[in-house]
Amino acid sequence: MSTQLEYIVERISSLNLLHAKKLKNNIRKSDNEYFIRANQFLLKYDALLMAQSKTMDYAIDCYLQMLADVNYESIQFIHSGEYSNKWFVEVNKRVYNNPEVMEYYMHGLLLSQFLWRHHYHILLFFNRIIQENKNNIGSYLEVGGGHGLYISEALEIVGNKAKYDLVDISKSSIDIARKMIENDNVTFILSDIADYNYAEKYDFITMGEVLEHVEDPILLLKKLFTLLNNNGRLFITTPTNAPAIDHIYLFNNADEIREVILAAGFEIESEFCIYSEDIPAELAEKYKVSMMYAGVLRKSQVVKT
């Protein structure tokens, strides 16, 4: 295990024994590639923290606070069967326009990229998809790319021959992405994607974990449809049954996600699903464990414009 990762797990063990049990179990089953990638990411993240006069202990506290929010929301979700927020205006006030919450939430999410098994496996799937499409990517758009991991992966595989744009509604998110990516070839745009317009179309669009944050996911996908080349690819991820302080649209299962995709005029080229807990599918369904869905979409032959 890398020193930094080892330190994080030990620190979490001393602060949250229950969560540490899960982390240790996941890490025990990880391969060498995981440790190499986690180490690269954590070194970069540590530098970002130091530049902000912060420490890894601070980041771990943020992560555990985010986790406490998720656990509390999960308990309410089991009772009610619904997410606690349903409208954008609610989460905008509670999270996006609340700098204190955004601060711990962003740092918590950054650490989760390598501490949560489903986040890591989705990143590997994304890597494969970018490898398969790299020769067709001259322009790349990322929507809501806070941690900078996906666009960094694309930059490494596709290289600087492509043009890269990153659009995010949150300034905190843009600031972190800028520091994590550190590449002059990326243009950072602070905007709601609904208001974003670009004269040309993109060859590849990535939108990780955004659909669950909006009231109308079909409308959002239709917007991306207008930004995508006719032969382009859209890579999306979104979770089912994932209560969080800023999730408003509940997908109960993967079929509900597929329905939204098709309704927006896309067809599914390939997909990958993984539960957040390493347990059998029947148990995951019984306990309504969150499942992360990743899909590679292209414009449906019928509705191409």
Add this chain to the structure above:
Amino acid sequence: MEKNEVLKRVNEVFIDILDNENIVLNNLTTANDIEEWDSLAHIQLVVAIEKNFKIRFTSKEIQSWDNIGEMADCIHGKLT
């Protein structure tokens, strides 16, 4: 309700949710003592305890417990 009665009912919930009849809780029991008690099971346990005692915990309360005794104290406090 006496605290001993609270502990007894919490023990019954643990046996039911973790499906292990051998569980015997005391005030000092932690997740280190019960293999099946992990973060996923914890969510199910809290929900079952809330239903059993007809109470609701705050996020702060849930984070504050270091052992079963502290959880039982919290429940007891809500019932008195």
